[in-house]
Amino acid sequence: MRLITRWQNSAGERVRIALRLKKIECEYVPVGTLAPGEYRRLNPQGLLPALDIGGRIVAQSSAILEYLEETFPVPALLPADPVTRAEARAFAAHITSEMHAITVRRVRRYLGTDLGVDEDHVDRWVSHWLTEGFRALEIALANRATDWPFCFGEAPGWADLHLIPQIENGRRLGVDLMPFPRLLGVEERCNALEAFILSRPAAQPDYPGERLP
């Protein structure tokens, strides 16, 4: 298996964390190392990441993660209880659809370049959707039946691997995270773990700066 991604690609970071939590061997392929036009031919959606499974290409991190969970079930990233599983998936889907999808770089760029929205208003756009999103996620954690150390369990899983890259993005984009202590608590616990540390943008082989850790 090959994961085609890029160091900054935060949907790819979700998959990198999952691969490490499950200890799955998978080649990391920076999209920049492919021939021009090759990626668009492999994945007509054109977005990152994609998983190459013996020549068959799966796009969309949520589809890749479900594939990994079904094919390499141990350790499970989803909780065992059916409704708690659904809560973890809803938490993750809130991040992918309501926060990440509408604030990613290509969307911000389209706002600025094609709609002529000025930089201040683009920042306001990002801050609005991310703050609204984090607020809902914080409440979701407050409402849990059990005050687990990770989002939906004693070990990190599905919701956590979506949350951490989104928190990093929020911080980088200037969102005030102080009102979300539960989210920051989960982040602190995740950031002590190798699967998360090694999946960070700055730890990837194609990171252009000084590589960490």
Added chain:
Amino acid sequence: MRLITRWQNSAGERVRIALRLKKIECEYVPVGTLAPGEYRRLNPQGLLPALDIGGRIVAQSSAILEYLEETFPVPALLPADPVTRAEARAFAAHITSEMHAITVRRVRRYLGTDLGVDEDHVDRWVSHWLTEGFRALEIALANRATDWPFCFGEAPGWADLHLIPQIENGRRLGVDLMPFPRLLGVEERCNALEAFILSRPAAQPDYPGERLP
């Protein structure tokens, strides 16, 4: 079980179709019939739909659909082959994240009201993301190993129940669908089926116009 939704809610339409394809009994609760503030208390994300499972609330249509697929496995909405399952999920996630999430009403309203983007440019925004999205979906169908009558199989399933509400939305919002004959072919076959016909906005009990069919 209760599905809290609204006639126009196209993420709710996905769930309505799934419930009918699986013949699951589920009460339809129009959100307008709840007491003021009640829905936000039940679902802090505040978005529709939500599934009420004996008092536990699951948000996000993708989480609801995975719950239904796990709990009521027959008939399966996902293909049996692991990679084809992933392809069907990626097709659906492309719709939810890259098309629906960034063109829904609250996003269009925020563009107009809070960012001061004029109506023509909001239309351009919608048309851009939906046309890009449909183009990727059309190629995904063209690239299938088998030319199935539905997106990923001989029977309608996961990808189809995401596609049909999105095609309706695209048409309503003025997107030219003629360049996407494979998508329109799937739509025609789905629209002959009761599960799709009875799940349409105009067939819901809270539809304000003359109810169809």
